[in-house]
Amino acid sequence: MNDLDQLVQDAQGDFAGANTPADLENAKARYLGKAGRLTEMLKALGALSPDEKKTRGALINGAKQQVEAALNARRQGLADAELEAQLKAEALDVTLPGRQRGTGGMHPITRTMERIEQIFASMGFEVADGPEIETDWMSFTSLNNPENHPARSMQDTFYVDMKDNEGRWYNLRPHTSPMQIRYAQAHAKKYAGQDHMPDIRVIAPGRTYRVDSDATHSPMFHQVEGLWVGENVSFKDLKSVYLNFIQAFFETTELKLRFRPSYFPFTEPSAEIDIMFESGPLTGRWLEVSGSGQVHPQVIRNMGLDPERYIGFAFGSGIDRLAMLRYGISDLRLFFDGDLRFLNQFK
Template sequence: MRLCDLKRIVAEAQRAFSNATDPVTLENEKARFLGKTGKLTEFLKNLGKEPEPEVRKSEGARINVAKQQVKVALNMRRQELADDLMNQRLADDAVDVTLPGRCSGTGSLHPVMQTWERVEQIFHSIGFDIADGPEIETDWYNFTALNSPENHPARSMQDTFYLDAKDTQGRALLLRTHTSPMQVRYARMKKPPIKGIAPGRTYRVDNDSTHSPMFNQVEGLWIDKNISFADLKGVYTDFLKKFFERSDILVRFRPSYFPFTEPSAEIDMRFEHGRNAGRWLEISGSGQVHPNVLHNIGLDPHRYIGFAFGSGLERLTMLRYGVDDLRTFFENDLRFLRQFI
């Protein structure tokens, strides 16, 4: 094997690549020199028959240098052909490169997130703080601290999403079933007056046209020395009128039961006009904070009193936009979602 032979093959490959006028021809020429039966590959195969190690080493180095030179020429020609093709396409299509991209588009907030932000803005405008808490909650915060001890009947439809884990104090962990644990978490970080809302994701075993296994809820809390049901009614009624941007809403408080409030009430509303005219629609649960919850917060129930409410953000969104099935919010159908841009 002579050095001049390698130089001749490199020069031949460079000419062949340069003469290739399309990618297919170029790849065929590549196979002629670098393929399994290519000329340089044959050199390497024959090198194995050389008995002298030093000769194999030196000749192998020369062959590798030649292969590298051939690859450089190949890649250069590939780039030239790609550039020629791009220039041809630009000339044929007469593309105006100053125009905006055809596939560009802008995203938008999900309708439930629009409601989330709207709720925050309304309550913040009347002095409520915005609080946030963990979605993986302890059994104590989610149930026990809210006056629902173990085996309490009010747990029957909710204590299902337990995780195979415990916190550092050995308390069971679960996906929170409401944002009500923030009644305790938020209030423990503040001194009265305590006034805030806590929006967030929650999880329950529900799945139909008005319920979902995962849904968003906003919890409201106001604790001070002289907070009454009248304050609750005034705050929530004013919120509904601002949220729905109409003054013809009637509100009623229907007696109910929640373990963390006493007395408790469901909040219903009715429109005087429009699609839901004359219908009472359940919109929220509410009540005055239970003395046991105040005690767990670390407050004296003989000195402090307050109210709490919990509203589903999907329910508010459905009523605001006239959506009949909650599940459509989670199906990712762009035809549905584009209506809210």
């Protein structure tokens, strides 16, 4: 065996014994590096005669090709082994059942809102809808709450840096009362000039906004307001409607209802509505659930109606507050934190 055959055999053995790419590169350097055995042989050709250089050079190049072939084969072998190990580590058992997406559920506030709409629909009330960005006139002035009136501080809201064509500021509605005004104006216009106008019976549920935040208040919350206007609508009707609603909502007749005198610029007289359960964990406590009253004559005028002919009542309840009582929630902020551990309870 000549020196070149021995070199090829040594290289093949070293390459086969390399278990990592780094080991293989170290073995390569011993043969093909700047100071490698084959490189030294090629450098020595300069001392030979032209004929000897030609013959010896051809033999060295042949040996070099065998060494490079062995090197490339081992490189491919290491790459194949690494890929196989990776595939085994990331292997999927295709016989296992697939992972399904979890089933979603209705948010408790949405559930509560739908329940309220269904109950009032059963009593003949329609559901109104309207924009969440309103003019100052719709949010306050049309409700007998003129500019700079101290009652506005009770409903301090968020204003938008924009005015309408008449120079009135826009704001995020602090209550859903503008929806009642819009509905009543459209109703009055529809029956204008006729001898008889059907009663206005409508609820206005939706998002509202005020500058307030604590365990029982949120800058964004939900409210439902009700309106019944006709030629012969009394406080007795208000009590009857709200009592029927609250009993249906909580699915019990074991509760009491009381009216406390209060003040709202858009109703006169005005009253807070309290309830007290006669059984259950909230027994014996009066709980405020709504504001109400007879619609102020000025508000009737702003609806496009004659206050000498039409009269009615209005009320406003916090949907979030009703949901808290129904589900036994003590902190309003839980509804809006997005914690699935809390929300999954209502699925």
